[in-house]
Amino acid sequence: MAQLFPKWTNTLPSIIFGGLVSLIVVITFSFWYWGSPEFTDVGYAPVQPIPYSHKFHAGELEMDCRYCHTSVDKSAFAGVPPTQTCMNCHTAVKKDSTNLRMVVSSWADGQPIEWIRVHKSPDYVYFDHSAHVNVGVGCSSCHGDVASMEIVSQEKSLSMGWCLDCHRNPEMHLRPMDQLTNTQWIPPDDQFSYGSWMVNELDITPPTDCSGCHR
Numbered sequence: 378m379a380q381l382f383p384k385w386t387n388t389l390p391s392i393i394f395g396g397l398v399s400l401i402v403v404i405t406f407s408f409w410y411w412g413s414p415e416f417t418d419v420g421y422a423p424v425q426p427i428p429y430s431h432k433f434h435a436g437e438l439e440m441d442c443r444y445c446h447t448s449v450d451k452s453a454f455a456g457v458p459p460t461q462t463c464m465n466c467h468t469a470v471k472k473d474s475t476n477l478r479m480v481v482s483s484w485a486d487g488q489p490i491e492w493i494r495v496h497k498s499p500d501y502v503y504f505d506h507s508a509h510v511n512v513g514v515g516c517s518s519c520h521g522d523v524a525s526m527e528i529v530s531q532e533k534s535l536s537m538g539w540c541l542d543c544h545r546n547p548e549m550h551l552r553p554m555d556q557l558t559n560t561q562w563i564p565p566d567d568q569f570s571y572g573s574w575m576v577n578e579l580d581i582t583p584p585t586d587c588s589g590c591h592r
């Protein structure tokens with residue numbers, strides 16, 4: 378009896394299987410590298426328990442970020458201010474406003490305000506604010522123009538590919554120290570030569586090996 382299928386088709390299942398496996402690997406890798414957060418977290422802007430506005434306080438009043446995020450240049454964490462920081466002004470300013478009722482009651486009973494976290498890296502990632510801020514990487518490089526935001530929203534993906542893009546070529550992202558908290562800073566025309574000078578001057582070598590960020 379004639380063979381129903383020619384002999385070469387014996388290898389067909391393994392070819393199909395091999396193809397499927399590579400396809401799955403490619404898809405998984407793409408998601409992993411360019412980061413699924415790109416599609417899920419960018420634009421995340423939860424409504425906070427109090428209508429606190431960066432646009433007003435950091436923008437119009439021109440308050441420095443570090444007045445409230447006091448540990449950003451000293452530790453790994455930027456930190457969110459305690460109620461006392463708000464009450465430095467609001468014991469006098471608008472203390473009877475309904476928008477401030479939760480602030481005043483938190484101050485009275487000592488229960489911290491439950492702000493909703495916006496930016497969050499997974500636990501297996503090591504990140505340190507001070508290591509960035511103290512070599513001239515400004516807030517807006519990673520958080521966007523917060524001083525124009527009524528409600529804070531996540532602007533960058535925070536994916537591994539995003540971290541590495543800057544770690545491989547930091548020159549375009551290093552600014553003078555007096556511009557750190559200026560969220561509308563744009564790199565000047567000679568940024569590359571300034572950035573390269575900074576890299577040499579401060580001996581800047583951001584980690585690109587796995588153990589740099591996964592410790």
Ligand code: HEC
Nearest residue numbers: 434435440441442445492493494495496516520523524529
């Ligand atoms: C008057 C105090 C105050 C000042 C000044 C201030 N912030 Fe904030 N910031 C807060 C509070 C309170 C929150 C938590 C509520 C929220 O997310 O809006 C916060 C949240 C944030 C978050 C989101 C944190 C998270 O959960 O991921 C970022 C990013 C941020 N601030 C950056 C900045 C930057 C950049 C500046 C300066 C341009 C600044 N802040 C100035 C009080 C302040």
Ligand code: HEC
Nearest residue numbers: 427428429458462463465466467470471474475476477480
């Ligand atoms: C340096 C002083 C200062 C600090 C510190 C400050 N505020 Fe304010 N805040 C103001 C001023 C001034 C206004 C505007 C008052 C007005 O509209 O007349 C205001 C307005 C507000 C309003 C709107 C009130 C309303 O009824 O319109 C909210 C809500 C608010 N602040 C929350 C906060 C929170 C939360 C913090 C702490 C994270 C904080 N503020 C820290 C000065 C401050």
Ligand code: HEC
Nearest residue numbers: 442446449454455456496497498504509514515516519535
């Ligand atoms: C190199 C990127 C980068 C820079 C520069 C940066 N941040 Fe962040 N920020 C992050 C990442 C990533 C997270 C999430 C960290 C985590 O989950 O551990 C974060 C989280 C935060 C939070 C949430 C609370 C916390 O402590 O984690 C605040 C507030 C904040 N940043 C404020 C600031 C301010 C203010 C500046 C400038 C003085 C700044 N950041 C500069 C990347 C950056």
Ligand code: HEC
Nearest residue numbers: 503504508512518535540543547550580581582583589590
């Ligand atoms: C806009 C540029 C930029 C981005 C984005 C960025 N980094 Fe960095 N990173 C730097 C620079 C510059 C340094 C400083 C290197 C030095 O001082 O030699 C650094 C240093 C570090 C270090 C070394 C800190 C230490 O104490 O040794 C770690 C870890 C790190 N970054 C993690 C991250 C992670 C994780 C992300 C993403 C969530 C990230 N970085 C995003 C520019 C960036």
Ligand code: HEC
Nearest residue numbers: 409412414502535536537540541544584585586587589590
């Ligand atoms: C500059 C910092 C940085 C370096 C260097 C780095 N990673 Fe990551 N990695 C991250 C961040 C940030 C995330 C989390 C991103 C996210 O939420 O998808 C991550 C996530 C991962 C994940 C989890 C992926 C997932 O989707 O759950 C793996 C696995 C991983 N990294 C492996 C590596 C390996 C292997 C290397 C070395 C070749 C490496 N990383 C180097 C920052 C880094």
